[in-house]
Amino acid sequence: MLSMESNITIFEKLYALWLREFKVFLRERSRLVASTFTPLLWLFVIGIGFGSVATLPTGSTIGYQKFIFPGIICMSIIFTSVFFGSYVIWDRKFDFLKSVMVAPVGRGTIFVGKALGGMTSSLIQSAILLLIGVLIGITYSPLGVIEVIAIVLLLSFTLTSLGLAIGSYMQSLEGFQLIVSFVVFPLFFLSGALFPLDKLPPWLMVITSIDPATYAVDAMRTVVLDIGSKPFAFDMVIVLVYAISLGAIGAYSFGRMKAV
Amino acid sequence: MNIIQFLYNAITIAEMEARKIRHDTTELWTRLVQPALWLLIFGETFNAMRAMSTGSFSYIQFITPGILAQSVLFIAIFYGITVVWERDVGIITKLLSTPASHVSIVLGKSLAASIRGIFQAMMIFVLALILEVHIRLDPIDIAGVFAVTILFAMCFSSLSMLLASFMKTRDRMMGIGQALTMPLFFASNAIYPISAMPVWLQYISKCNPLSYVVDAMRSMLLSGSYENLPLDILILIASTVVFVSLASVTIKRLLE
Amino acid sequence: MINKIWINYKCYIEQEIMSHFNSQDFETIGAIEANNLTKSYHGGIRAVDEMSFTIRKGEIFGMLGPNGAGKTTVIKMIVTLTKATSGALQVFGIDVTRSPETVRGMLGYVPQSISVDTDLTAYENLLIFSKLFNVSKKERDERITSSLEYMGLTERASDLVKHYSGGMMRRLEIAQALVNRPRILLLDEPSIGLDPASKKHVWESIKQLNRDGTTILITTHDMSEADELCGRIAIMSAGKISVMGSPTELKKTVGGDVVTVNLTSAHPIIAIPKEIGSVVHSSEKSIQILAINGEHAVPPIADFFRSHEIKVDSILVNKPNLDDVFMKYAKRRLADEIHTGASQERRNFVRHAR
Numbered sequence: 001m002l003s004m005e006s007n008i009t010i011f012e013k014l015y016a017l018w019l020r021e022f023k024v025f026l027r028e029r030s031r032l033v034a035s036t037f038t039p040l041l042w043l044f045v046i047g048i049g050f051g052s053v054a055t056l057p058t059g060s061t062i063g064y065q066k067f068i069f070p071g072i073i074c075m076s077i078i079f080t081s082v083f084f085g086s087y088v089i090w091d092r093k094f095d096f097l098k099s100v101m102v103a104p105v106g107r108g109t110i111f112v113g114k115a116l117g118g119m120t121s122s123l124i125q126s127a128i129l130l131l132i133g134v135l136i137g138i139t140y141s142p143l144g145v146i147e148v149i150a151i152v153l154l155l156s157f158t159l160t161s162l163g164l165a166i167g168s169y170m171q172s173l174e175g176f177q178l179i180v181s182f183v184v185f186p187l188f189f190l191s192g193a194l195f196p197l198d199k200l201p202p203w204l205m206v207i208t209s210i211d212p213a214t215y216a217v218d219a220m221r222t223v224v225l226d227i228g229s230k231p232f233a234f235d236m237v238i239v240l241v242y243a244i245s246l247g248a249i250g251a252y253s254f255g256r257m258k259a260v
Numbered sequence: 261m262n263i264i265q266f267l268y269n270a271i272t273i274a275e276m277e278a279r280k281i282r283h284d285t286t287e288l289w290t291r292l293v294q295p296a297l298w299l300l301i302f303g304e305t306f307n308a309m310r311a312m313s314t315g316s317f318s319y320i321q322f323i324t325p326g327i328l329a330q331s332v333l334f335i336a337i338f339y340g341i342t343v344v345w346e347r348d349v350g351i352i353t354k355l356l357s358t359p360a361s362h363v364s365i366v367l368g369k370s371l372a373a374s375i376r377g378i379f380q381a382m383m384i385f386v387l388a389l390i391l392e393v394h395i396r397l398d399p400i401d402i403a404g405v406f407a408v409t410i411l412f413a414m415c416f417s418s419l420s421m422l423l424a425s426f427m428k429t430r431d432r433m434m435g436i437g438q439a440l441t442m443p444l445f446f447a448s449n450a451i452y453p454i455s456a457m458p459v460w461l462q463y464i465s466k467c468n469p470l471s472y473v474v475d476a477m478r479s480m481l482l483s484g485s486y487e488n489l490p491l492d493i494l495i496l497i498a499s500t501v502v503f504v505s506l507a508s509v510t511i512k513r514l515l516e
Numbered sequence: 517m518i519n520k521i522w523i524n525y526k527c528y529i530e531q532e533i534m535s536h537f538n539s540q541d542f543e544t545i546g547a548i549e550a551n552n553l554t555k556s557y558h559g560g561i562r563a564v565d566e567m568s569f570t571i572r573k574g575e576i577f578g579m580l581g582p583n584g585a586g587k588t589t590v591i592k593m594i595v596t597l598t599k600a601t602s603g604a605l606q607v608f609g610i611d612v613t614r615s616p617e618t619v620r621g622m623l624g625y626v627p628q629s630i631s632v633d634t635d636l637t638a639y640e641n642l643l644i645f646s647k648l649f650n651v652s653k654k655e656r657d658e659r660i661t662s663s664l665e666y667m668g669l670t671e672r673a674s675d676l677v678k679h680y681s682g683g684m685m686r687r688l689e690i691a692q693a694l695v696n697r698p699r700i701l702l703l704d705e706p707s708i709g710l711d712p713a714s715k716k717h718v719w720e721s722i723k724q725l726n727r728d729g730t731t732i733l734i735t736t737h738d739m740s741e742a743d744e745l746c747g748r749i750a751i752m753s754a755g756k757i758s759v760m761g762s763p764t765e766l767k768k769t770v771g772g773d774v775v776t777v778n779l780t781s782a783h784p785i786i787a788i789p790k791e792i793g794s795v796v797h798s799s800e801k802s803i804q805i806l807a808i809n810g811e812h813a814v815p816p817i818a819d820f821f822r823s824h825e826i827k828v829d830s831i832l833v834n835k836p837n838l839d840d841v842f843m844k845y846a847k848r849r850l851a852d853e854i855h856t857g858a859s860q861e862r863r864n865f866v867r868h869a870r
Binding site for chain 3: 280354
C-alpha cells in the first residue's frame with residue numbers, strides 16, 4: 001500500500017491549496033473588475049476633483065492625483081486582502097472547509113496556502129493599477145518595481161492574515177461587514193493615503209502611528225514619488241514586524257477555528 | 261381601492277420596519293461609522309489645511325450637508341439588498357399575497373428606508389453640533405432638512421428596489437450598490453464646490469440628483485437662501501413618483 | 517371615524533363577492549375553478565399544462581406529486597403571485613386576473629418555505645398581517661389571541677420568532693393565515709421538514725379548520741398526509757393531472773390488496789384457484805397473490821395451503837398505498853422522486869447563495 005503522505009512534500013501541498021484559491025479568483029472575474037473599479041474611481045474622480053479644487057501645502061509640485069496614487073494602490077490591497085478572509089465564511093458554509101480540514105495537511109499549511117492566494121490576487125490587482133499609473137505620468141525604475149512588489153507582498157500578507165483571523169471568528173457575513181466598517185475603513189482613512197498627516201490633532205496621530213497601512217503608504221510614496229516622511233528601510237521594517245505578528249495571530253486563530 | 265386604505269397599508273409596512281428597529285438598533289449605529297469618519301477626519305483635516313475655498317463657509321461646514329446626504333444615500337441604496345434578503349426568506353412573497361396593492365407595498369418599503377434615513381440625518385446633525393460646526397438651527401430649516409431626507413430616502417430606495425427586481429441576488433445588488441454610491445458621491449458637489457471642478461466633472465455633477473439634494477441641504481443648513489429649493493424639491497418628488505411606480509410594476513419579478 | 521371606514525370597507529368587499537353571483541349560485545359555485553390553466557416559461561417549459569379542475573366548497577383537496585409537477589405553480593397562480601399564460605382561473609366565481617386584490621382578501625396562504633419575519637415577535641407578525649388584511653381594530657385583538665391559542669403559541673407570543681423551532685414557525689405561519697378568517701386556506705407542503713409531533717398537530721388543526729367550514733387546498737408529496745387529510749386528491753405529474761378522486765377510490769383502481777405467503781421450505785410452483793385470488797409473482801419460497809380484500813382472503817389462503825400440506829411460515833397483507841396509485845398513473849415511484857428532489861434542492865441553494 002502506498003503511503004501518499006510521505007511522498008508529497010509540503011511545497012506540493014501548498015501549491016495545491018494555492019492553486020484552488022487562484023482558480024476561484026480567476027472564476028470570480030466580476031469581482032476583479034469590481035475591485036479595480038473603485039480605486040480607479042478614487043483616482044480619477046476624487047483625484048481630479050480634489051486636485052483641481054484644493055491646494056496641498058506639502059509637495060505642491062506634485063498634483064493631488066499623483067499624491068494619492070500610492071495610497072490608492074494600498075487601498076486596493078487593504079480591501080482585497082481583508083475581504084479575502086471573508087471567503088473563509090463561505091467555505092465554512094459550504095463545507096469545503098471541512099473537507100480541507102480532514103485532509104492530511106496541517107492547519108498552518110492551509111493558512112499559508114490561503115495567505116499566498118490572497119497575496120496573488122493583490123499582486124495582480126496592484127499590477128493593473130501600476131500600469132494605469134503610467135497613464136497619469138508616473139515613471140518607475142527597475143529597482144522601484146522590485147521595491148513596490150515587496151511592499152505589496154508584505155502588506156497583503158499582513159492584511160490577509162488579519163482578514164483570515166477575523167473570518168475565523170465570524171459566523172455570518174453580516175458580522176464580517178460590521179468589522180470591515182469598524183476596522184478596515186478607518187485603517188485606510190487614517191493611513192495618510194488621502195492627505196498628509198502632519199496637520200492632524202494629536203490623538204489622531206496616535207492612531208495613525210499604529211496603523212500598518214501608514215507605513216506601507218509612506219514606503220510606497222518614497223518609491224514611486226520620492227516624497228516620503230520616513231526612510232524606506234524604516235517603513236519596511238515596521239511593516240515586516242506587523243506582517244510577522246499578524247501572520248502569527250492569523251495562523252493561531254485559524255488553527256483554533258471550528259470548522260463547523 | 262380606497263385611498264385611506266392604500267395609505268394605511270403603506271404605513272403598516274413601514275410599521276414593520278419601525279418595530280424591527282425597536283428590537284435591534286445595532287445596524288443603525290454601525291452604519292454611522294463611515295459618515296462619522298468622513299466628517300471627523302476628512303472634514304477636520306482639510307478644514308485645518310485650509311486647502312479649499314468654499315465661499316463664506318469653512319470646509320467642514322461645507323462638507324457637512326454633503327456627508328449627511330451621502331449617508332442617507334447609502335442607506336437608501338442598500339435597502340434594496342434588505343429587500344432581496346426578505347425575498348430570500350419569503351417575506352416578500354407573504355406581503356404580495358395580501359390584499360395590499362403592489363404600489364402600497366413599494367411605498368411602504370420606501371417609507372421604511374426613510375425611517376432609517378432620518379436616524380442617520382439626526383445623528384449626523386448631532387455630530388456636527390458636537391464638532392462645533394456652525395449650522396442653522398431654525399426649526400423650519402430643521403424640519404425642511406428632515407422632509408428632504410425622507411423624500412430623498414424614498415426616492416433612492418425605490419430606485420434600489422427597481423434595480424433589485426432585475427439584479428435578483430444579494431451579491432449583484434451589493435456590486436450595484438457600490439457601483440452607484442461611490443460615483444454618485446464623488447461626482448457631486450458633496451465634498452467640493454461645483455464651480456471649482458473641471459468642466460467635464462461639472463457637467464456630470466449637474467446631472468447628478470445627489471447634487472440637488474446636497475444643494476437643498478446646504479441652503480437649509482448653511483446659507484438660508486432658498487432660491488434653488490423649489491426646483492430641487494420638485495425634481496426629487498418627480499423622481500420619487502417615477503421610481504415608486506416603476507418598482508411597483510416590476511416587484512413581482514423579484515419572486516421569479 | 518376610521519373604524520367606520522374599515523367596517524364599511526369590509527362590507528364593501530363582502531358585497532363585491534356577493535354581487536358576482538346570486539345566492540343560488542353560491543351554493544353550487546366551485547371554491548376554485550380552473551379551465552385549461554397553463555403556465556409556460558421561456559424555452560417552452562410548461563410548468564402547468566392545460567389543467568382543469570374544480571375544488572368544491574368545504575372540502576380538503578390535495579394535490580399529490582413530486583417536485584416539479586407544477587403544484588406550487590398552481591398555488592401561486594391562485595394567490596395571484598404569477599399570471600397564467602393561458603386558461604381561466606376563478607375563485608368563488610371571481611376571475612383572478614381581473615380582481616386580484618379581492619381574491620387575495622379571501623385566501624390564506626402558507627408557502628412551502630418558512631416565511632415569517634424572524635426579527636419580529638409572533639404577536640407582531642400577526643398584528644401586521646391582520647392590518648394588511650383589513651381586519652378591523654375591534655376584531656383584531658380577539659382574532660390574534662384566538663389564532664395564537666389555536667396553534668398553541670400563546671406563551672411564546674412575545675418572543676422574537678428567530679428563537680422559535682421549525683415546528684413553531686410553521687404553526688405561526690398557519691396562525692397568520694387564519695387571522696383574516698379566509699374562505700380558502702392554501703397550504704404548500706404544510707408538514708415538510710417537521711418532526712412527527714408537530715406534523716400531527718398541524719394535521720389536527722387542518723382537520724379542525726375544515727370542520728369549522730374552511731375549504732382547504734394542500735399540496736404535498738407525502739402520501740400518508742394526502743391519505744390522512746384529503747377528501748379528494750389530484751395526482752399530478754409534469755404539469756398535468758393524471759387522475760383525480762378520493763383516496764379510497766384511487767386505491768381501488770390499483771386492483772386490490774397483495775397477500776404475500778412465505779413458505780418454510782421451497783416448493784414447486786402451485787396454481788391458486790381463481791376464487792381466492794390471482795398469482796402476481798411467485799418464487800420457490802414466496803408467493804404473492806392479488807385479492808380484492810386482503811384480510812378476507814387470508815383464511816381461505818391458509819386453508820388452501822394447509823389442505824395441500826404445504827407449511828406456511830408467514831402471511832403478509834399489503835394494502836395498496838398511494839405510491840402504488842402514483843406508480844400506476846404516473847409510471848414512476850413517488851418515493852424515488854423525493855430523493856432526487858432533495859439533492860436538486862441542495863444544488864439550487866448552493867447556486868443561489870453564491
